[in-house]
Amino acid sequence: MIEMQDAAYGYGTEPLLSDLTLQLAPGSFHFLTGPSGAGKTTFLKLCYAELLPTGGSISLFGQTARGLSRDGIADIRQKIGVVHQDCRFLDHLPVSENIALPLSVTGKGGLAQDANLSELIGWVGLSARAEALPPELSGGERQRAALARAIIMDPELILADEPTGNVDWEMSLRLLNLLVELNKLGKTVVIATHDLALIRAAKQRVQARVLRIGGGRIMAAGADL
């Protein structure tokens, strides 16, 4: 699905990340942890071609990232659902339309999707807020709406960047449960977080691989997690 071989990324001469060699296999569940500024978000951006590697190679769904055209990147992103820490909504559209945005922009929207959309909005617990505008939502509601938008295209891979960063513990567990459910449906999940309690909670529910980023490199985390 995603394969990195000695991949590196950096601004100028100093690499932010280097020697990235790993594979994200279909159906796997990964946590990406490390201190703030270590490069977790940069790693995720490399996974959905928001950034391209400055060294080594990254293969996304069998295609070399650096060789992708603009349309190629768009096609890859239709297979990846991304949940950003800041959610990135279109504030002039109601929540339901924001969630359905991937369908609209790929021409897959329509009446046939309405039932699935309602079901999905219900699944993330936002039925009562479907017509609200994003600025009117609480932090937890925004994260759930972002998750719904990330999975509406039935992506093979879900990347979540600090999805529990702005929510309380109860909501964090709720979001985690949604992601675990998706993983059980066969989706590959990568969650970037510095919340170790969340990782421990997840390990009781799912077989997760924990990767730690530090010193510009990525490594498997210790057994203490």
Next chain:
Amino acid sequence: MSIRDDLMALVRGDRGADRVVPRSGQSARLTFATSAAMAFLAVFAMALSMAAGRLADRWSDALAQSSTIRISAPPAEMESQTWAVLTVLEQTPGVDSARALSDEDQQALLAPWFGPDLPLEDLPVPRLIEITETRQGYDADGLRQRLAAEAPGAVLDDHNRWRRPLAEAAGRLRLLGWLALILILGATGAMVTLAAQSALSANEQVIRVMRLVGARDSYIAGAFVRRFTIRALTGATVGVAVGLAAVAILPSARDTAAILTGLSFSGAGWLWPLIIPPLAAATAYAATRIAAFRTLKGLQ
């Protein structure tokens, strides 16, 4: 997406795409107002061009296929030289008919300047002979040479020295009208490009979100192109309507008409301004499409 697909999408519309890009009031008003103003000016440029064309045709038609011979001779020789000229003209290929103006005709010609009581017989007024040419015309140089031999007091005026500069001036005026139209279209394109670039920059965050969820650049560009094309079309339609109304209420041409009083359309000419809105829309379409793809290329 090809331009053909783009055009089909333009006609069909895409409610989803139209909603995704927020309505930006300033660029919308700018595009609408610019298109309306430019279309208004284009109507006048077109009217000017067509009026100049009609004037050129009128001057050409009025003076074409006719010429004049002026005979200045002592009174004793006037009659004989007149007959000699008429005889030469009878034998000249390309001359359809020739007629010596009578005293009454000449008096009528001079009346506007000297009044109706002009004693023509007391004045050394030259005799005028009016020539009507055939479609092929005659050889003016050859005729001049024969006249010089047969009637030394005869001077041929084939109106070319009047007709040519007038027709040339009118023709250039017509050209200027079309040039103004092209410049207006160019200015419209430039203004729409600026407005589109401004809208694209203002919506950079929207574009990033659309890309994040898998939108292709053609889809994003299409949303902007459709919006600006429709605005330009609507604005130009309003501008043409107002321009046509303004042309219609201009003073109409009379016999003493100059170019200003003849600034209007005639007959089917009133339909010509209807091509301005589609032209403005096509210009906006091209300008926005180029601007959108250029801006999107620059956005990482």
